[in-house]
Amino acid sequence: xxxxxxxxxxxxxxxxxxxxxxxxxxxxxxxxxxxxxxxxxxxxxxxxxxxxxxxxxxxxxxxxxxxxxxxxxxxxxxxxxxxxxxxxxxxxxxxxxxxxxxxxxxxxxxxxxxxxxxxxxxxxxxxxxxxxxxxxxxxxxxxxxxxxxxxxxxxxxxxxxxxxxxxx
Numbered sequence: 001x002x003x004x005x006x007x008x009x010x011x012x013x014x015x016x017x018x019x020x021x022x023x024x025x026x027x028x029x030x031x032x033x034x035x036x037x038x039x040x041x042x043x044x045x046x047x048x049x050x051x052x053x054x055x056x057x058x059x060x061x062x063x064x065x066x067x068x069x070x071x072x073x074x075x076x077x078x079x080x081x082x083x084x085x086x087x088x089x090x091x092x093x094x095x096x097x098x099x100x101x102x103x104x105x106x107x108x109x110x111x112x113x114x115x116x117x118x119x120x121x122x123x124x125x126x127x128x129x130x131x132x133x134x135x136x137x138x139x140x141x142x143x144x145x146x147x148x149x150x151x152x153x154x155x156x157x158x159x160x161x162x163x164x165x166x167x168x
Contacts, residue, residue: 024098049072051068067122078119081108082108085105
């Protein structure tokens with residue numbers, strides 16, 4: 001009798017590991033990715049939290065005040081989302097649900113990456129708005145958006161294409 005395919009199976013990659021070992025490896029990979037993400041977002045959040053205490057902050061326009069508040073909420077949301085997999089792991093520890101936890105955490109990580117991309121784009125616009133002009137803010141945000149989209153869309157395609165060429 002054939003068993004159902006494992007949803008966490010990485011395919012025929014030559015690894016000789018059990019489903020539990022695969023879940024442990026995938027969990028470890030996710031945690032490392034979240035560590036990198038969390039460090040960056042914490043720095044951005046800290047930067048945003050200091051801005052209202054700067055002398056020029058009250059002088060910025062309404063649009064930039066609103067943009068600032070949106071960016072602050074987004075930064076805090078990403079920080080909390082990045083903690084969610086660790087919180088769930090702690091609350092579910094010993095319940096033997098790691099495969100499901102890995103799947104959910106992977107989705108949370110993607111949401112964090114998307115939100116962080118939007119956050120970085122917004123911060124670039126915010127800084128350019130204040131330092132240069134609203135027009136340059138929009139232009140800079142557009143350039144960063146193009147870079148982000150290239151990394152999200154073109155980057156993986158290039159890697160897959162290179163892998164296909166290398167695979168006999």
